[in-house]
Amino acid sequence: MARPLPPDFRPRYHELHRVGRPGWWRSLVGAVLLLVLVFGVVPLVAGGVAFVTLLATGSTTQEASDVLDVTGEATPAGLALLNVIIAAAIPLTFLVTWWLHRLKPRWVSSVAPRLRWRYLLVCLGLSVVALVASLGVAMLLPVQAGDMPAGTVNDFTTQTRDFLVVILLLTPLQAAGEEYLFRGYLTQAFGSLVWPRWASQALAVLGPALIFALFHGLSQDWPVFFDRFAFGVVAGILVIRTGGLEAPIAMHVLNNFLAFGLALAFGDLTTALNAEGGSSWWMILSTLTQSLVYLGLASWVARAMGLVDTGPPVGGAPLPPPAGDPVLAAPPPRV
Numbered sequence: 001m002a003r004p005l006p007p008d009f010r011p012r013y014h015e016l017h018r019v020g021r022p023g024w025w026r027s028l029v030g031a032v033l034l035l036v037l038v039f040g041v042v043p044l045v046a047g048g049v050a051f052v053t054l055l056a057t058g059s060t061t062q063e064a065s066d067v068l069d070v071t072g073e074a075t076p077a078g079l080a081l082l083n084v085i086i087a088a089a090i091p092l093t094f095l096v097t098w099w100l101h102r103l104k105p106r107w108v109s110s111v112a113p114r115l116r117w118r119y120l121l122v123c124l125g126l127s128v129v130a131l132v133a134s135l136g137v138a139m140l141l142p143v144q145a146g147d148m149p150a151g152t153v154n155d156f157t158t159q160t161r162d163f164l165v166v167i168l169l170l171t172p173l174q175a176a177g178e179e180y181l182f183r184g185y186l187t188q189a190f191g192s193l194v195w196p197r198w199a200s201q202a203l204a205v206l207g208p209a210l211i212f213a214l215f216h217g218l219s220q221d222w223p224v225f226f227d228r229f230a231f232g233v234v235a236g237i238l239v240i241r242t243g244g245l246e247a248p249i250a251m252h253v254l255n256n257f258l259a260f261g262l263a264l265a266f267g268d269l270t271t272a273l274n275a276e277g278g279s280s281w282w283m284i285l286s287t288l289t290q291s292l293v294y295l296g297l298a299s300w301v302a303r304a305m306g307l308v309d310t311g312p313p314v315g316g317a318p319l320p321p322p323a324g325d326p327v328l329a330a331p332p333p334r335v
Helices: 013-019 025-056 061-068 076-087 089-101 117-138 158-191 197-214 222-242 246-266 269-273 281-304
Strands: none
Touching: 013 158, 013 197, 013 222, 025 061, 025 076, 025 089, 025 158, 061 076, 076 089, 076 158, 076 269, 089 158, 117 246, 117 281, 158 197, 158 222, 158 246, 197 222, 222 246, 222 281, 246 269, 246 281
């Protein structure tokens, strides 16, 4: 039996599943279903379509496999396929949210409920400021060879051009896809499992952060794992503080642009895509500086812009109406 919601209950972002269809098990089923779809079914379907397309255009079986396998040698087509697969998490998250919880997809973006584009664009600028701060710290650290880009600039080739096109067009969608999955649905799913506020918030932040780090590879070394886990924790805190996915998306997009850009300019994109080791604990201080500076700036700007971090009252109803939205007594008071 669903726990009744008080008439003045205003859900925070991680509590939104509570105003959908009752049943905590729906959140667990949805989380497992999404992970299987994004990392199992979609790669098989999309990869199969891309493989058949390459065969139809004259490639051999081996050539098609080499083009699409980013773990061997990254190609623009392989990177594009990878980005499309992860970007598919956005519509799949929308679909599962409606199907299992009868909540309209817009409630995954924020408690507004929509993607607040003005705040997202401001956060892109804030992420640059945080990046500069982290670079300043990095210059003071005793780094090992390979921790910082060095050497001559790579030649600009037609493949470099193709990589740039793919990165500029598809990487933002890939980054947003990861955020809609991990900081979106999984945050709402974990947050709905327990009722005490402190426990709900902790689970909503730590659970998705751990899964996010693990899904980047089981063979990654501890500094890399910790770096990704810390990113997930900061992003999860931002989602709850600001009531939406805009700040994590902006930070994720910039990080990926930077990583891919440095790899194209000074290193190797294959190594960047499959990075599971080679970092030092010293560099964690730099990336933590970036995350914490960004956390402070994004939180302060959200308050300055008057962003809401809770939804409107649900009216005490345990179920949404047939139309699909939770019962909302009034629209959010601020943008």
